[in-house]
Amino acid sequence: VDSKSELAGLTESEITSAANDAKAAGHEGKYLINITNTTRQPVLASLENRELRQRIWEASANRGLTGENETASLVARLAQLRAERAALLGYDNWASYRLAPQMAKTPEAVYSMFGSMVPAVVANTEKEAADIQAMITKTGGKFELAPWDWEFYAEKVRKEKFALDASSVRPYFEFNRVLEDGVFYTLKELYGVTLKPRPDLPVYHPDVKAYEMFDADGSSMAIFYADYFAREGKRGGAWMSSFVGQSFLEGTKPVVVNVMNIKKAPEGEPTFVSYDQVTTMFHEMGHGTHGMFSKVTYPSLAGTAVSRDFVEFPSTFEEDWAAHPKVLANYAKHYETGAPIPEELLQKLLKSGSFNQGYDTLEYMAAALVDMEWHSLSPDAPLQDVATFEANALKKHGLNITAVPPRYKSTYFAHAFPGGYSASYYAYMWSEILAADAFAYVQTQGGLNREIGMKYRKNIREVGNSIAPMEAYKNFRGQEPTTEGLLNRRGLNTVN
Numbered sequence: 214v215d216s217k218s219e220l221a222g223l224t225e226s227e228i229t230s231a232a233n234d235a236k237a238a239g240h241e242g243k244y245l246i247n248i249t250n251t252t253r254q255p256v257l258a259s260l261e262n263r264e265l266r267q268r269i270w271e272a273s274a275n276r277g278l279t280g281e282n283e284t285a286s287l288v289a290r291l292a293q294l295r296a297e298r299a300a301l302l303g304y305d306n307w308a309s310y311r312l313a314p315q316m317a318k319t320p321e322a323v324y325s326m327f328g329s330m331v332p333a334v335v336a337n338t339e340k341e342a343a344d345i346q347a348m349i350t351k352t353g354g355k356f357e358l359a360p361w362d363w364e365f366y367a368e369k370v371r372k373e374k375f376a377l378d379a380s381s382v383r384p385y386f387e388f389n390r391v392l393e394d395g396v397f398y399t400l401k402e403l404y405g406v407t408l409k410p411r412p413d414l415p416v417y418h419p420d421v422k423a424y425e426m427f428d429a430d431g432s433s434m435a436i437f438y439a440d441y442f443a444r445e446g447k448r449g450g451a452w453m454s455s456f457v458g459q460s461f462l463e464g465t466k467p468v469v470v471n472v473m474n475i476k477k478a479p480e481g482e483p484t485f486v487s488y489d490q491v492t493t494m495f496h497e498m499g500h501g502t503h504g505m506f507s508k509v510t511y512p513s514l515a516g517t518a519v520s521r522d523f524v525e526f527p528s529t530f531e532e533d534w535a536a537h538p539k540v541l542a543n544y545a546k547h548y549e550t551g552a553p554i555p556e557e558l559l560q561k562l563l564k565s566g567s568f569n570q571g572y573d574t575l576e577y578m579a580a581a582l583v584d585m586e587w588h589s590l591s592p593d594a595p596l597q598d599v600a601t602f603e604a605n606a607l608k609k610h611g612l613n614i615t616a617v618p619p620r621y622k623s624t625y626f627a628h629a630f631p632g633g634y635s636a637s638y639y640a641y642m643w644s645e646i647l648a649a650d651a652f653a654y655v656q657t658q659g660g661l662n663r664e665i666g667m668k669y670r671k672n673i674r675e676v677g678n679s680i681a682p683m684e685a686y687k688n689f690r691g692q693e694p695t696t697e698g699l700l701n702r703r704g705l706n707t708v709n
């Protein structure tokens with residue numbers, strides 16, 4: 214970018230970074246905007262200059278199609294070679310080979326599950342597009358919504374419709390309350406387990422806390438390490454990991470850790486967490502208990518060693534308890550007065566999560582189905598033209614909406630091509646479908662109670678990969694999952 218005036222809308226520090234990046238790249242006096250890995254570019258939410266937005270979006274979306282970093286020919290050839298390899302292994306296509314050990318089992322199962330969501334997702338996306346078009350017109354724009362306008366105007370819609378002052382909710386989410394009266398409380402109510410501090414056990418940093426988990430009958434089940442706070446040199450993000458896996462064969466009990474990067478308050482002051490962090494604490498404990506509840510013989514089948522379209526099911530299921538009225542009432546209390554979070558504020562907070570969900574869901578599904586279509590090619594299919602193939606795949610599934618391109622296009626789709634996620638990008642949402650279906654089912658069985666909680670714990674969390682995942686699911690649920698729960702979870706069941 215040649216001049217600073219084109220960067221209106223960015224903060225001073227973003228502009229300074231762009232100037233420094235340009236200098237480092239040998240273009241002193243100019244500004245460099247780096248493209249991130251998704252089609253969508255974060256900078257598009259704030260850049261006011263429409264021509265520059267278009268340039269950036271096109272640079273992103275056309276990556277790899279031509280020029281010195283062209284990848285399109287590799288994509289087409291890879292798809293062909295994978296189909297050939299699948300044939301050698303006795304499968305119809307690469308996707309069938311890849312899905313055989315997964316819960317979904319066949320690409321057809323994924324097409325059918327995702328296909329059932331398309332009408333609701335498209336309807337919501339169209340409504341969002343209409344809101345954005347109205348915002349364009351309202352703010353004086355005389356043009357039709359293009360992909361490079363979406364985030365810029367969606368941000369204005371969000372501020373108008375879903376604005377939430379983060380500082381107003383903060384006092385209701387004090388870290389210890391969330392952990393003990395939220396996360397641990399849910400474990401006790403649903404699964405009968407309790408966690409007791411074990412200050413005598415060694416830890417690898419003073420911020421880390423060790424707990425022992427006990428079953429309802431008092432028997433010891435596992436050791437849980439809580440490593441929630443950010444510190445220098447610690448990897449960012451949040452995850453669960455296992456120090457010792459469960460196995461009857463080896464006689465081992467699980468030792469697991471949940472890691473997050475919450476900013477710790479100075480000594481003597483309460484630490485607060487955002488609502489996003491609250492749900493992440495529940496999420497990681499879902500993985501944690503998947504490890505700690507394990508009751509299998511072989512270590513290779515224990516805990517979270519399940520198929521990748523199943524592994525995020527327990528964690529996403531656990532996440533949804535954070536917003537359950539009974540659970541919320543137990544932990545979301547003002548840190549000084551103990552007063553419950555005001556209903557109006559709570560509703561605003563929960564509603565803000567449904568913003569832009571049509572777009573988010575559609576761009577994800579588009580990428581997942583393009584991935585699956587590439588890998589459903591038969592071994593004798595001719596070499597494909599990438600742009601044409603992608604356009605046809607989107608059209609076939611009714612997801613060809615110009616303003617909402619796939620999250621990744623084939624030429625820069627690392628999951629599907631160089632990475633290990635070929636024919637597997639669908640797995641994230643498959644897990645979410647299970648979680649939402651299971652959570653909705655549990656609500657019809659009395660919600661937060663031990664009886665249904667134990668049925669779920671036994672059939673889903675204890676069995677690891679020792680039972681075929683669909684069998685395990687049906688043992689718990691009495692039927693195969695449907696997508697209605699997911700549409701509800703994302704606020705897509707009706708057009709709002």
Ligand SMILES: [Zn+2]
Nearest residue numbers: 496500525528
């Ligand atoms: Zn997870």
